[in-house]
Amino acid sequence: MPDTLIKVDLTQSAYDNDMIHNRWHPDVPIVAWVSPGDDFIVETYDWTGGFIKNNDSADDVRDIDLSIVHFLSGPIGVKGAEPGDLLVVDLLDIGPKKESLWGFNGFFSKKNGGGFLTEHFPLAQKSIWDIKGLYTSSRHIPGVNFAGLVHPGLIGCLPDPKMLAMWNERENALIATNPTRVPPLANPPFAATAHAGRAKGDAKAKVGAEGARTVPPREHGGNCDIKDLSRGSKIYFPVYVPGGGLSMGDLHFSQGDGEITFCGAIEMAGWVHLKVDIIKDGVSKYGIKNPIFKPSPITPNYKDYLIFEGISVDEGGKQHYLDVHIAYRQACLNAIEYLKKFGYSGAQAYTILGVAPVQGHISGVVDIPNACATLYLPTEIFDFDIMPSSAGPIEHIKGGVDVSVSPDK
Structure with a gap:
């Protein structure tokens, strides 16, 4: 069996584990070193460090301080990796921790994080999903059962000081354009809740003052939420600091393309079995700016889809120019309205799109003025037929436990 380099105790606060951190900064110390060709296991907390509980209340989703996330395992150094190299990471296997065979999905309150459809679902909501081998189902979302495609939502390497400064400069400039927006345009450094791993003294203070929040994807990878980064996939990361400083977390049992509910997959604690290697001078050899990857050869074997289309016209009827964000939002809203005809609440339908293996496609970006986005x-995955027919939809979902909702304080 390969060595487990990083272990997590789910009864212990993530802040008490010095092999965990929640900010991107070159001064976060590397906690373990491996050699090219080595394989090893890394355990992870769920992205909130255990703040969200397995119950029927969404108060925890409403009340979470989002400045604490994400809790990442690492950084791990690879001997011989230098800036300009490519770090090659093979995801050999991945799964939930055996003592925690459940996950959660949530919508954040518009006042605390929001999400893709926050104007339509402004209150905190939560559903719990039981993990049964390859499959999952939820007491909050009856009528669906599907195979998971387990993957790390967040994985990447440490930035160098120049890259970190660039991130902070451009994101702070964006915030300055509308500093009171709810939810905010971006999240600046915030020292009060920073976890700097093994950094001490001045280095710890510097990580807190300058460390980039882990919420968005950036040039190094980070929170990309690519559902096809499952077992058997391979990722090529640009290296910015000696050793690379590879960290990971935010494991998902399953997710739809876009992770549209924001707390938007089936979030879980788990483990990842990895192998690493190096391509010397790979960044310039291949012209790499952002990570590239080879997807997993294993995907849920679903072949029959109902496809919903959206275009660049918003809910108020306003025309936008080739706006893919609005087009995908419309595709999602169209699918939600459709599923409501079978008895689902809007929140249940929204959750399905966030957690099930739906596919999102940019189907057209050249036919002005409307981009076309599609949701497959x-x-x-349903226990009943959802295809249109002359008989009309039958309301299959009646009663039961709905997605929990907590009013804003």
């Missing part, structure tokens, strides 16, 4: 909903 697998029909086989």
Whole structure:
């Protein structure tokens, strides 16, 4: 068996584990070193460090301080990796921790994080998903059962000082354009809740004052939420600091393309079995700016889809120019309205799109003024037929436990 380099105790606060951190900064110390060709296991907390509980209340989703996330395992150094190299990471296997065979999905309150459809779902909501081998189902979302595609939502390497400064400069400039926006345009450094791993003294203070928040994806990878980065996938990361400083977390049992509910996959604690290697001078050899990857050869075997289209016209009827964000939002809203005809609440339908293996496609970006985005909903995940027919939809979902909702304080 390969060595477990980083272990997590789910009964212990993530802040008490010095092999965990929640900010990107070159002064976060590397906690373990491996050699090219080595394989090893890394355990992870769920992205909130255990703040969200397995119950029927969404108060924890409402009340979480989002400045604490994400809790990442690492950084791990690879001997011989230098700036300009490519760090090659093979995801050999991945799964939930055996003592925690459940996950959660949530919508954040508009006042605390928001999300893709926050104007339509402004209150905190939560559903719990039981993990049963390859499959998952939820007491909050009846009528669906599907195979998971387990993957790290967040994985990347440490930035160098120049890159970190660039991130902070451009994101602070964006915030300055509308500093009171709710939810905010971006999240600046915030020292009060920073976890700097093994950094001490002045280095710890510097990580707190300058460390980039882990919420967005950036040039180094980070929170990309690519559902096809599952077992058997391979990722090529640009290296910015000696050793690379590879960290990971935010494991998902399953997710739809876009992770549209923001707390938007089935979030879980788990483990990742990895192998690493180096391509010397790979960044310039291949012209790499952002990570590239080879997807997993294993995907849920769903072949029958109902496809929903959206265009660049918003809910108020306003025309936008080739706006893919609005087009995908419209595709999602169209799918939600459709699923409501079978008895789902809007929140249940929204959750399905966030957690099930739906596919999102940019189908057209050249036919002015409307971009076309499409959402592929697998029909086989439902316990009943959702295809249109002359008989009309039958309301299959009645009663039961709905997604929990907590009012804003």
